[in-house]
Amino acid sequence: MRFFAIGFGQAGSKILDLFVDNEKQRGAGIKHNVLAINSARTDLLGLRHIDHKDRILIGQTLVKGHGVGTDNKLGAKVAQEDIETILSAIDERGTHDVDAFLIIAGLGGGTGSGGAPVLARYLSEMYAEPVYAVGILPAPEEGKLYSLNAARSMITLLKYVDNLILVDNGAWKFEGASLKESFARINEEIVRRLTILARAGEPIEEGMVGEMVVDSSEVINTFKGGGISSIGYATTTAEPEKKKKFGFSLFKKSREEASFEEDKSMKIASLVRRAALGRLSVPCNIRSAERALVLVAGPPEHLDRKGIEKAKLWLEDQIAGVEVRAGDYPTRKTKYVAALVVLANVTDIPRVKQLQKLAVEAREEVEDAEKIRLEKTLELFDEDIDPLF
Numbered sequence: 288m289r290f291f292a293i294g295f296g297q298a299g300s301k302i303l304d305l306f307v308d309n310e311k312q313r314g315a316g317i318k319h320n321v322l323a324i325n326s327a328r329t330d331l332l333g334l335r336h337i338d339h340k341d342r343i344l345i346g347q348t349l350v351k352g353h354g355v356g357t358d359n360k361l362g363a364k365v366a367q368e369d370i371e372t373i374l375s376a377i378d379e380r381g382t383h384d385v386d387a388f389l390i391i392a393g394l395g396g397g398t399g400s401g402g403a404p405v406l407a408r409y410l411s412e413m414y415a416e417p418v419y420a421v422g423i424l425p426a427p428e429e430g431k432l433y434s435l436n437a438a439r440s441m442i443t444l445l446k447y448v449d450n451l452i453l454v455d456n457g458a459w460k461f462e463g464a465s466l467k468e469s470f471a472r473i474n475e476e477i478v479r480r481l482t483i484l485a486r487a488g489e490p491i492e493e494g495m496v497g498e499m500v501v502d503s504s505e506v507i508n509t510f511k512g513g514g515i516s517s518i519g520y521a522t523t524t525a526e527p528e529k530k531k532k533f534g535f536s537l538f539k540k541s542r543e544e545a546s547f548e549e550d551k552s553m554k555i556a557s558l559v560r561r562a563a564l565g566r567l568s569v570p571c572n573i574r575s576a577e578r579a580l581v582l583v584a585g586p587p588e589h590l591d592r593k594g595i596e597k598a599k600l601w602l603e604d605q606i607a608g609v610e611v612r613a614g615d616y617p618t619r620k621t622k623y624v625a626a627l628v629v630l631a632n633v634t635d636i637p638r639v640k641q642l643q644k645l646a647v648e649a650r651e652e653v654e655d656a657e658k659i660r661l662e663k664t665l666e667l668f669d670e671d672i673d674p675l676f
């Protein structure tokens with residue numbers, strides 16, 4: 288699955304930077320196109336792995352390289368003003384072998400939160416390829432302004448994207464660590480999921496045979512519909528296969544072998560269950576998902592078709608719809624077996640409801656404060672003095 292991946296704003300660019308590094312380290316050989324876009328010059332300079340030619344500073348006339356200061360209306364304006372520059376950069380890099388666009392942004396800030404929906408709108412109008420967004424939700428302790436930004440951005444994004452994959456910073460904060468301290472680890476978790484998703488439909492390593500191949504078109508079919516998705520992930524170490532000591536008699540050997548195979552398939556099925564029921568990118572009710580996709584990656588001797596089929600049947604029972612796609616990706620470049628579960632088009636997401644409530648409160652407080660400020664300022668000058676002009 289080849290992405291044209293765009294990191295918008297600080298959070299989005301940092302996550303993309305890590306994704307680029309990860310792909311290089313693994314020698315994945317999948318050619319993604321990437322762009323980091325920001326209105327803050329220093330944030331762009333801080334990136335380490337994205338080529339300088341793939342970094343775009345926007346809004347120089349309006350904010351002079353200093354960012355939009357958590358004002359996502361200004362973020363949208365800045366993106367709109369420089370949309371030609373962004374679209375030309377995308378066009379120059381080419382889109383003919385791209386399977387989907389992926390815009391990554393923190394929804395609580397200004398540049399990414401305001402700019403991502405503007406870009407999504409243009410891309411969806413101009414290109415046939417699906418447009419996905421990875422939206423990072425602010426943690427509750429970041430305050431109501433962040434909630435208002437995220438709620439506004441989400442509702443606009445949903446008008447233009449083919450799917451919005453949410454990540455909840457609040458749910459992912461690591462115990463004992465501050466939110467800022469947790470960022471690096473949260474970003475790693477996001478990148479792990481994106482990396483596996485990117486493996487779908489790509490040529491596997493030489494000499495490896497995937498038993499159940501998931502093509503990029505199956506990912507696209509899972510995500511279609513323009514809803515919100517949550518992604519689960521679980522890993523287990525791929526223990527070296529114990530030398531099979533299968534006794535003397537032929538009968539005994541086949542029984543032990545069967546139980547060994549059974550064990551392997553149970554492990555895969557339970558790994559997938561852990562991914563679906565464990566920490567999701569945004570906590571949601573699995574029973575409200577319309578579709579699901581399972582991808583299992585790991586050393587080939589640890590993958591198991593029966594296990595994946597079992598997991599698939601189990602997921603069919605769990606979700607609201609009936610469409611569950613599943614496949615594997617054998618690789619020797621890891622000591623782990625990893626399972627990714629996409630819960631597509633989920634509708635029961637308490638955090639989204641809560642964010643909207645906070646956003647409405649924030650909007651009302653802003654409006655009230657403005658009204659009071661105007662009244663009080665007028666009261667300050669209620670003596671009968673004429674202005675100069």
Ligand SMILES: Nc1nc2c(ncn2[C@@H]2O[C@H](COP(=O)(O)OP(=O)(O)OP(=O)(O)O)[C@@H](O)[C@H]2O)c(=O)[nH]1
Nearest residue numbers: 296297298354355356357393395396397398399425
């Ligand atoms: N997961 C994660 N979230 C981040 C990171 N950096 C910032 N955030 C979150 O993203 C939101 C702020 O978005 P940013 O990307 O920093 O802001 P921006 O788009 O650059 O916009 P301005 O700074 O206002 O110009 C907040 O909710 C932060 O919690 C990061 O590295 N990882």
